Amino acid sequence: MAAAERRGIFITGTDTGVGKTLVAAGLARFLTERGLRVGVCKPVESGVANPADLGPDAGLLKWAAGSSETDDLISPYRLSAPLSPDQAAKLENRRIDFNKIAEAVDSTATKCDFMIIEGAGGLMAPLAGGLLVADLVKQLGFPLLVVARTELGTINHTLLTTFAARTMEIPTTGIILCGMPETPDQAQQNAPHALASLASCGVLASLPAVDGSERQKVQSLAETLASSPTLPWLLSALNLTRRLSDYP
Incomplete structure (x- = not known):
């Protein structure tokens, strides 16, 4: 499927731990609840206690989207060390292959209405060699959605991220x-x-701090998106306005 025919987004953060998994899962939940078939992919996840199974981020995405895809399509690389992906892979004598990730994403994208891919760390996080x-984003061909903190310093971090994306000609x-x-x-x-x-x-949404289990947080964010005053901007940016009108 040509990139131009695929609807989807690659979600990155301005840093580690800014909430991009919650946003990715919340968006997946929101769209799934409106009848869309949502594909999810966490190409690389490190710090996975048992790499034979999905890590916590990929598992949350799978639940939020109600995905029935295989673990290897949802998360092609699951690494045990809680380090940057390139370092975690090096410890296991593995190399992260972008072509393998692209094949997993393409396989899922052909079967869904909207694809959500969640990166690891920020746009400049190293993956391999x-x-x-950012290089993976360019190869996959999906536009970027940036998740940022609200605290002091977020303006600098967010502008650096969007500047880097613009410099590398990544649509945001x-x-x-x-x-x-x-x-x-x-x-x-x-x-x-x-x-x-x-x-x-x-700025397409400003989401609140939420409490509860990870799934409860995702559900809260999905409900917040549904009532957000900026929802029309978000749906328009994601090229989903017409698609959503096809569903109840």
Whole structure:
């Protein structure tokens, strides 16, 4: 299937632990609940206690999308060491092959309405032999969605990420802020407005901090997306407005 015919997104973060798995799973849950067939892929996950099974990130994505794909399609590389993917793979005498990842993504994309791919770390995280997550994004051919923190410093981190994407000619659909507290401080209040005016793409949602188990957090974020005042912007950026209208 040609890249132009595929609907989907590659989700990256401005750093490790910014909430990109929750956002990816929340988006998958939101779309699945509206009748879309959502494909998910976590190409590389390190820190997996038992690499014979899915790691926590890939497992959450599989649950959120209700996916019946095999573990090897959902997560082609599962590595045990809690290190950057290239270092974790080196410890196991393995090399991360982008072609293998592309084959897994293409196999799933042909059977779904929308594909969600979640990266490892940030856009500049190393994967193999000098190749970065950004290089994988370019090879897969899906546009980028950037997940960012809300705390002080997020403007710098987010602009560096969008600048790097623009420099590497990676189309970027927008930014989602994750973890906005109920009572934001002055920096957190300013972040959405500053990024909207300074970044080369729009802020498509500002999601709250959520509590509970990982699945409960995903469900909460899916419900927040459904009632978000910026939902039309998000769906338009994802090229999903017409597709969603086909479903209840």
